[in-house]
Every structure is written in C-alpha cells, then in structure tokens.
Amino acid sequence: xxxxxxxxxxxxxxxxxxxxxxxxxxxxxxxxxxxxxxxxxxxxxxxxxxxxxxxxxxxxxxxxxxxxxxxxxxxxxxxxxxxxxxxxxxxxxxxxxxxxxxxxxxxxxxxxxxxxxxxxxxxxxxxxxxxxxxxxxxxxxxxxxxxxxxxxxxxxxxxxxxxxxxxxxxxxxxxxxxxxxxxxxxxxxxxxxxxxxxxxxxxxxxxxxxxxxxxxxxxxxxxxxxxxxxxxxxxxxxxxxxxxxxxx
Numbered sequence: 301x302x303x304x305x306x307x308x309x310x311x312x313x314x315x316x317x318x319x320x321x322x323x324x325x326x327x328x329x330x331x332x333x334x335x336x337x338x339x340x341x342x343x344x345x346x347x348x349x350x351x352x353x354x355x356x357x358x359x360x361x362x363x364x365x366x367x368x369x370x371x372x373x374x375x376x377x378x379x380x381x382x383x384x385x386x387x388x389x390x391x392x393x394x395x396x397x398x399x400x401x402x403x404x405x406x407x408x409x410x411x412x413x414x415x416x417x418x419x420x421x422x423x424x425x426x427x428x429x430x431x432x433x434x435x436x437x438x439x440x441x442x443x444x445x446x447x448x449x450x451x452x453x454x455x456x457x458x459x460x461x462x463x464x465x466x467x468x469x470x471x472x473x474x475x476x477x478x479x480x481x482x483x484x485x486x487x488x489x490x491x492x493x494x495x496x497x498x499x500x501x502x503x504x505x506x507x508x509x510x511x512x513x514x515x516x517x518x519x520x521x522x523x524x525x526x527x528x529x530x531x532x533x534x535x536x537x538x539x540x541x542x543x544x545x546x547x548x
Contacts, residue, residue, distance in 0.1 A: 303497060303498070303499065303537060303539055304497070304539070306499055307497075309478070309499075309500050310480055310497070311398065311478075311480065312397060312480070314495075314497060315495045315541045317541065317542070318372060318541075319372060319495075319497070319539040319540060319541050320371065320372050320540060320541060320542050321369055321370060321371050321372060321539075321540050322368075322369075322370045322372075322537060322538065322539055322540075323366060323368065323369050323370070323537070323538045323540060324366065324367040324368040324370075324535070324537050324538075325364050325365070325366060325367070325498075325535045325536055325537075325538060326364065326365045326366075326367045326534065326535035327364060327365050327433070327438055327532075327533075327534065327535060328362060328363065328364040328531075328532065328533040328534075328535055329361075329362065329363040329364070329438070329440075329456070329458050329506060329508070329530065329531075329532060330360060330362055330476065330477060330503075330506075330529075330530065330531040330532075330533070331360060331361040331362070331363075331508065331510075331528040331529070331530055332358050332359070332360045332476050332528055332529045333358065333359050333360075333523045333526050333528050333529075334356040334357070334358055334359075334526070335356070335357050335358065335359045335390075335521065335523070336356070336357065337350050337352065337356075337357045339521065340357045340359065340390060343403060343519055344390070344392060344401060345485045345488045345489070345491060346488070347394065347485075347489070347491050347548045348392040348393070348394050348401060348483060348485075348491065349392060349393040349394070350390070350391070350392055350393075351390075351391040351392050351393050351398055353472055353475045353476075354472075357390060357391070358390065358391055358476060359388070359389075359390050359516070359521065359523070360388070360389045360390065360391075360476065361386065361387070361388055361454070361513070361515060361528075362386070362387050362389060363384065363385070363386045363431075363440055363454075363456070364384070364385060364535070365382055365383070365384050365385075365431060366380070366382060366383055366384075366385055366409075367382045367535075368380075368382065369411075379411060380409055380411050380412075383407060383408060383409040383412075383429075384407075384408075384429045384430075384431040384440065384442075385405060385406065385407045385409075385412070385429075386405075386406045386407075386427070386429065386440070386442050386454055386515070387402055387404065387405040387406070388402070388403040388404045388405075388515050388516070389401060389402045389403060390403065391475075391476075391479065392483055394483055394491060394493065394546065394548070395546065395548070397481060397493075398479065398481075399479055399480070399481040399482055399483050399493070400479045400481070400482045400483070401482070401483050401484070402422050402423060402482065402484065403423065403519070404423050404425060404515065404518070405422055405423060405424045405425065406424075406425050406426075406427035406429065406442055406444055406452075406454075406515075407424060407425075407426070407427060407429070408426065408427055408428060408429050412424055413426055419543065420482075420484060420492070420494055420543050421484040421485065421486040421492055421543070422482075422484050425444050425445070425452075426444070426445040426446070427442050427443060427444045427445060427452075428442065428443050428445065429441070429442040430442075436459050436460070437457055437458070437459045438457060438458050438459070439456075439457045440454070440455070440456055440457070441453075441454070441455045442454040442455070450514075450517060451514060452514050452515060452517060452518070453512045453513075453514050453515075454512065454513050454514070454515050455510075455511035455512040455513075456508060456509060456510045456511055456513070457508075457509050457511075458506050458507065458508045458509070458530065458532065459506065459507050459532075460504035460505070460506050460532040461504070461505050461506060461507045462504045462505035463504065464502045464503070464504055464534075465502075465503055465504070466500050466501070466502060466503070467501070467503060472529075473503060473531065476529075476531075477501045477503065477531065477533075478500065478501065479496075480495065480496050480497060480498075481493055481494060481495050481496055482494045482496065484543070490545060491545070491546055491548060492543045492544065492545050492546065493543065493544055493546050494540060494541060494542075494543040494544075495540070495541040496538055496539070496540055496541075497538065497539045498536040498537060498538040498539070499536055499537075501533050501536060502533055502534060502536075503531045503532070503533055504531065504532045504533065505530070505531065505532070506530040506531055506532035507530070508528070508530040510528075
C-alpha cells in the first residue's frame with residue numbers, strides 16, 4: 301500500500317505539497333522518563349508549549365538505524381549508507397499541534413551533520429557510534445566528539461521481550477510514539493515545523509541494560525534513580541516534508 305493512502309491514524313491532515321524525502325528507520329529503542337515541567341521549561345523555546353500526559357512532561361532517548369535516505373522520485377538509491385542515530389527529545393505543542401522537540405541528535409554521518417543540521421535547524425552533534433546485533437540482542441555505544449573533559453556517552457543493550465502490538469489512542473505508549481511533526485529553532489525565537497508521515501508504530505516491550513548515560517548532563521537532569529519505560533520497534537518507512545517557518 302502507498303504510504304500516502306494510509307492516513308486514517310493521523311491526528312491532522314497530510315501537508316498539501318509533495319514530500320521531499322523518504323527515510324527508512326530500523327531496530328528502534330524508545331526510552332522515556334517522566335520529568336517535572338519546571339525542570340524542562342528552561343531548555344525549550346518559550347513559544348512552544350510543553351506537552352504533558354497526566355500532568356507530567358516526558359524526556360526520551362531514541363536509538364535507531366537509518367537504513368536509507370531517498371530523495372523524492374528516487375526509490376532505490378540512498379543518499380547515504382546506513383548509520384545509527386541517538387536523539388534526546390521531548391514533546392511540545394505549537395498552535396495546538398503536538399510534535400517532537402529535539403534537544404540533541406548524535407550521529408557519525410557527514411551528510412546529517414553538514415546538511416540536515418543547517419537545513420532543519422536541529423541540534424546535531426558529531427559522535428562515534430557502534431551498533432550491532434548478537435542473536436536477538438542489540439548493542440550500542442556512543443561517544444560525542446569534542447567533550448573529552450565532560451564525556452557525553454551512551455552505552456546500552458536491549459532486546460524485545462513481547463509480541464508486536466499497536467498502542468491504542470489515549471494510552472501513554474501511543475502518546476509517546478505517535479508523533480507526526482517536529483519543531484525546531486536556531487535562536488529560541490523563530491520556530492520551524494517539519495511534517496512527517498509513517499504508518500503506526502509496531503511496538504514491543506523491551507528489556508534494557510543501561511550501562512552509561514550522560515546524554516542528560518548538559519541539562520543537569522538527574523534521572524539516575526528512575527527506571528525508563530522501554531519499547532522496541534522493527535521500524536517504519538517515513539516521509540518528510542520541507543521545513544517551514546511558522547507564525548506564532
């Protein structure tokens with residue numbers, strides 16, 4: 301089925317213009333922690349409202365492999381080889397529309413660092429990331445470049461432990477994962493929106509062994525005593541539209 305024909309699950313209509321690229325996302329780990337709004341607020345542009353579930357804001361680490369980036373009209377030739385990405389994100393609203401706000405994105409891919417960082421105005425960082433699968437277990441280790449004195453490191457292994465399910469609307473699992481746009485800002489004032497489309501996430505519960513995580517260090521978040529909610533997904537194909545400045 302054509303992705304553009306599968307839209308019944310979307311919370312708002314598809315953009316009117318053509319998408320600019322298709323991306324393939326695979327073997328995702330979703331980790332989420334509840335966090336008080338007041339701790340998160342200083343790190344989010346004031347024009348964005350922090351989205352909450354049952355009164356709590358949520359902070360996520362999402363680890364996955366981008367298996368291909370295909371410009372519109374090109375179905376088989378990826379712009380880049382496959383590469384892993386780790387992002388720290390939270391959830392916001394702008395003009396009533398719910399979406400994702402990225403606080404950091406660690407990659408080792410040159411094109412993402414040099415092109416997507418400026419194009420989408422997203423907080424990309426250069427990192428050395430290793431990712432492998434042994435049996436049913438996924439292993440990942442990342443170290444951000446240029447932070448030798450205060451290392452920004454993430455090390456974990458994870459394995460899916462349940463059958464595949466599609467979360468129901470109104471549940472926390474659905475709220476955390478079913479997001480169809482991103483918001484960004486390069487100066488904290490101008491806000492930009494990038495529309496996204498994909499089929500609903502096929503989720504599995506996951507077991508996680510978190511070895512090292514200092515991705516929250518730049519924000520002085522201490523969540524060491526809180527166990528994250530962990531999900532796994534084999535992945536989806538996604539469509540992305542050009543970013544646009546929005547009026548607040």
